[in-house]
Amino acid sequence: MHAFHSSIPARAEGCAQCAPLDDFLVFSASGADALTFLHGQLTQDVTGLPADAARLAGYCTAKGRLLATLVMWRAAPPDADDAPQLYGLVRQDLAPALIKRLSMFVLRAKVKLAATPLHVAGVLATAEQAAALEAAAGSLPRTPWQRADLPSGTWIAAPSADARLRWWWIASDEQLEQAAALAGVLGLAPAAQWHAADLAAGIPWITTATQDVFIPQTVNLDLIQGVSFTKGCYPGQEVVARSHYRGTVKRRMAYGTIADAAAQGAALAGVDVYDAAQPGEPTGRIVDAASEQGVVSVLFETALAALPAGDLRLGAADGPRIAAAPLPYSITP
Template structure:
C-alpha cells in the first residue's frame, strides 16, 4: 500500500469566511524533530535515572523539558518527554521529542545502560508539527479541532487528533502537535485552515522564547545551567541521581557558574552555524562562548549563545572571530542570573 502523504499549503487557502474564520493560525512541518518511544514496565523508572528532570511525578497532562548528560555533566541532548495514560494491563510508555540528527546516537547510548531493565527504546513513526495562533484565532481553531487546547507552557492533551504540547511563547500561543499520519489525514481540514510557514520561523520563535535545543553540532559542550535549563524548568535538584548529576548540582549549590545563555541577533542573512565561537573584543585572544542555536531569515539571523557574564555586561560581542559580525543582545522572557548558592 503506497504511503499516505500530507500536503501542507504553501500559503493561506482562500476559504470562504465561515464562522471559524481563516486562516486559523500558522503551521510548521518540524522535520528537524523526531519522536522516540520507550516502552516497558521499567520505561519511566529507567528514563528517570537518565535525565535531568522528574518525569516520575508527571501526569499525561504535564510534559517535561529535560537534558541528557555525560558523566561529566555535559549535554548530549535536550528533549521534551511525556508519559501518556495507557489502558489497564498495558506497559507504560514514554514519548520523547529530540533533534532528528541525535536520535540514533542517543538511543544507542541509552540502550547501553538498559541492562536488566524491562524497557525498549526506538524511534517512532509519529510526526511533529508546530502550530501557532493568536488569542483571537484560538476559538476557531478549537472548534475545528473539536477540543480545547492547553494554554499554559508544558500542559498537554491527548485527543483523537494526537498529542498537543503547549510550547513556550512570547507572542500568541504555540503547540507541538505530535500525530500519526492517519491522525493528520483525518484532520486535513485543520491543516488547510492554517498558513504553512518555514521551519526556521518556528525555530526563531523557540529562540525568542529562550528554549535551547542541543543538536549534533553542539553535543558535549554545555552543562544544563549554561543553556539555562534550570531557569525554564528543565532541571530538578531533588529527583535523585542521573549521569552528571554531581557536576550539575555542584554548579548550582556552590554558585560557580560563570556563563549563561543569552539571546541576540545579527542584521541580515549570514553563514553562521551552531558551535561557532563568540568573542568579547576586549579579550580577543580566546572565545567567551559559542553559538547554541540559530535561525536564519532574509533580514535577520537570530541566535542563542553561551557567553560569560563579563562579556555580556561589556556588550561588544562578535561572532566567529574577534573582528567578526557584531551580535546585538536581545532580552529573554525570563531573568538571567548566576546559579544560586
C-alpha cells in the same frame, strides 16, 4: 514528503501557521520499567511527571555535559506491558545515537527504546486565530508545558517570547487523516519561523554540533524547569548539583540577533563568540541559530560578565555583530 505538507495547504496570513518540523524526531520508551529507567538517566523527575504535562529534560555524560535536550511526556495509560510509557522529542540528527546509547544501559530492565513514525509540527497563532483553531481541534492547552491528547494528536503548549500562542503538534498518519477540519484554519509556514520563535523563548536544543559541550546550567535548563534538584542520581548529577548549590554559575545562555545575510542559521551551532573589546580568546559559543527573513537569531552561551556591555561578535573579534536582546526569563541572579 512530510505528512503535514500534504495535509495543510499553503495559505496567506490571517490563519494560524503550521510549520512541519522535519529536523525533529519522536522516540518512545516502552515496557514496565520505562519510567524508572529514564528517571535514572535524565535531569528531569520522570516518575513525578504529571499526566497532563510535558517537560524539558537533559541527558548528560558522567561529567555533566549535555548529549541531548528533549521535551518528554507520558503516553496514554498503557493497555499492555510493551506499550509506550513515555515519548521524547529530540533533534533528528542526534536521535539514533541517543537511542543507541540509552539502550546500552537498559541491561535487565524491561525497557525498549525506539524511533516512532509520529510527525511533528509547530503551530503559531494569535488569540483570534487560536479560537478558530480550537473550534476545529477542540480545547487546546494555553499554559506552557501543559499537554492535551486530542483526536488530531498530542498538543503541547510551548513557551513564547511574545503574545502569540505556540504548540508542538505530534500526530500519527491516521490522526492527520482524521484532522481534515484543521486544514481549513491552518496555513503552512517555514520551519525557520518556528525555530526562531524557540530561540526567542530561550529553549536550548542540543544538536550533534554541540554535544558534550555544555552543562545544563550554562544553557539555562535549570531556569526553565528542565532540571530537578530533588530527584535521585543520574549521569552527571554530582556536577550539576555542585554548580547549583555552590552558586558558581558564571556562564549562561543569552539571546541575540545578527543582521548579516552571510550568516547561515543552523550551521552556526558550535561557532565561537568573541568580545571585540577582549579579542584574545572566545567568550562563548553558539548553542543554536535560525535564519528568517534576512535576520539570524541565535542562542549563545557566554560569560555573564560579557553581558550587557560586551561588543559580541560571531566567529572572530571582527566578525558580524551579535545584538543581545532580553529573554522572557531572567538569566542573572
